[in-house]
Amino acid sequence: xxxxxxxxxxxxxxxxxxxxxxxxxxxxxxxxxxxxxxxxxxxxxxxxxxxxxxxxxxxxxxxxxxxxxxxxxxxxxxxxxxxxxxxxxxxxxxxxxxxxxxxxxxxxxxxxxxxxxxxxxxxxxxxxxxxxxxxxxxxxxxxxxxxxxxxxxxxxxxxxxxxxxxxxxxxxxxxxxxxxxxxxxxxxxxxxxxxxxxxxxxx
Amino acid sequence: xxxxxxxxxxxxxxxxxxxxxxxxxxxxxxxxxxxxxxxxxxxxxxxxxxxxxxxxxxxxxxxxxxxxxxxxxxxxxxxxxxxxxxxxxxxxxxxxxxxxxxxxxxxxxxxxxxxxxxxxxxxxxxxxxxxxxxxxxxxxxxxxxxxxxxxxxxxxxxxxxxxxxxxxxxxxxxxxxxxxxxxxxxxxxxxxxxxxxxxxxxx
DNA sequence: TTTGAATACTGAACATTGTTCATTATATTT
DNA sequence: AAATATAATGAACAATGTTCAGTATTCAAA
Numbered sequence: 001x002x003x004x005x006x007x008x009x010x011x012x013x014x015x016x017x018x019x020x021x022x023x024x025x026x027x028x029x030x031x032x033x034x035x036x037x038x039x040x041x042x043x044x045x046x047x048x049x050x051x052x053x054x055x056x057x058x059x060x061x062x063x064x065x066x067x068x069x070x071x072x073x074x075x076x077x078x079x080x081x082x083x084x085x086x087x088x089x090x091x092x093x094x095x096x097x098x099x100x101x102x103x104x105x106x107x108x109x110x111x112x113x114x115x116x117x118x119x120x121x122x123x124x125x126x127x128x129x130x131x132x133x134x135x136x137x138x139x140x141x142x143x144x145x146x147x148x149x150x151x152x153x154x155x156x157x158x159x160x161x162x163x164x165x166x167x168x169x170x171x172x173x174x175x176x177x178x179x180x181x182x183x184x185x186x187x188x189x190x191x192x193x194x195x196x197x198x199x200x201x202x203x
Numbered sequence: 204x205x206x207x208x209x210x211x212x213x214x215x216x217x218x219x220x221x222x223x224x225x226x227x228x229x230x231x232x233x234x235x236x237x238x239x240x241x242x243x244x245x246x247x248x249x250x251x252x253x254x255x256x257x258x259x260x261x262x263x264x265x266x267x268x269x270x271x272x273x274x275x276x277x278x279x280x281x282x283x284x285x286x287x288x289x290x291x292x293x294x295x296x297x298x299x300x301x302x303x304x305x306x307x308x309x310x311x312x313x314x315x316x317x318x319x320x321x322x323x324x325x326x327x328x329x330x331x332x333x334x335x336x337x338x339x340x341x342x343x344x345x346x347x348x349x350x351x352x353x354x355x356x357x358x359x360x361x362x363x364x365x366x367x368x369x370x371x372x373x374x375x376x377x378x379x380x381x382x383x384x385x386x387x388x389x390x391x392x393x394x395x396x397x398x399x400x401x402x403x404x405x406x
Numbered sequence: 407t408t409t410g411a412a413t414a415c416t417g418a419a420c421a422t423t424g425t426t427c428a429t430t431a432t433a434t435t436t
Numbered sequence: 437a438a439a440t441a442t443a444a445t446g447a448a449c450a451a452t453g454t455t456c457a458g459t460a461t462t463c464a465a466a
Contacts, residue, residue: 037424057424155399162369165365178331178335199352251455255415410465414462415459418455420454422453424449431442431445
């Protein structure tokens with residue numbers, strides 16, 4: 001009696017259909033400007049149907065967030081491959097900044113948008129934590145080999161994450177217009193600033 | 204014929220009445236959860252009246268933002284008084300972080316909330332720029348006296364602002380829960396992290 | 407003081423939002 | 437074929453920002 005299995009599968013497929021449409025629209029127009037009705041239209045279902053698969057719009061956001069964390073982790077794994085801990089740290093930071101610049105709406109909903117973070121969904125926590133661990137592992141390596149002017153991994157993590165998140169999010173909210181003269185140079189300036197920082201904290 | 208002057212004054216007073224009510228409600232409940240109707244109720248006017256003084260809800264936000272920048276500048280002037288450039292830098296950074304921790308909703312609408320930053324209102328730009336200049340002046344001083352491991356003021360500004368903004372905003376969005384074990388220690392941890400950073404970039 | 411015009415304010419109305427739920431359609435089991 | 441369970445609908449609700457025809461108030465001229 002494989003009918004329950006099929007139902008299960010169909011339920012998952014429907015969730016993915018909705019998630020994919022939501023992800024697409026969030027990416028294009030942002031979370032706030034995307035309406036449930038819009039998503040329903042896109043997948044040719046009625047608005048009510050979405051609520052059979054997701055409790056509310058926030059839960060839809062969490063699902064997309066979890067996916068996005070997965071994407072970022074993929075980028076890390078692809079871009080940060082050096083065996084030299086310091087080089088790897090540089091690669092991670094570069095990848096993070098570029099990800100934030102190239103996927104602005106996505107970055108927005110991953111780290112900036114307001115949404116109650118009392119989620120303990122497995123996928124969500126796992127993907128998010130894996131991203132962070134990628135950085136933590138690298139920093140642990142750096143500190144163990146005495147390459148940085150820091151000795152506490154927790155504080156090193158906070159420092160570097162704050163720096164790159166600060167750069168990306170200030171730019172995303174157009175707060176760097178006062179500092180950086182021309183729009184086009186932003187990516188270079190952000191990368192350069194981050195590298196200057198890394199140089200300063202390197203022994 | 205002082206009638207036009209009085210009208211002018213009344214118009215300004217009305218704007219301030221609205222702004223004050225808005226500020227109060229933004230602070231308590233945040234920008235998104237504050238409705239125009241709510242503000243109108245609070246000042247005992249009809250919703251439509253507010254639109255006689257402000258183009259839309261965003262313009263109201265700008266006004267409150269400008270005020271808030273002024274507040275932050277006041278804090279800087281009060282807290283960062285040392286004549287030693289490095290100490291002053293430390294005081295600025297501390298003041299910034301504490302401001303962000305003690306006025307979360309305010310910080311939110313100043314730096315995190317989404318709102319088109321194509322404003323060229325005098326007050327807005329002036330207050331925002333003055334805040335930034337307070338930092339820039341201090342950093343210029345530090346660099347001129349060769350106290351930091353940086354030589355470019357612009358990049359130093361970006362670095363330090365990104366760091367403190369990153370710390371405050373990641374905490375505001377509950378992204379530090381994974382790193383910092385207990386809620387209460389957050390302020391100390393943020394300050395400590397910032398100071399570690401300053402130590403690392405100090406010659 | 408009375409009148410006419412300019413100004414200030416109102417609140418009902420509109421479109422859009424997230425969300426719910428009685429009703430209808432489809433699929434499964436008996 | 438009938439009865440039951442599951443899935444999907446779409447009208448309805450309350451709340452939102454915003455507009456605007458109508459009403460009240462204030463002011464300058466007669």
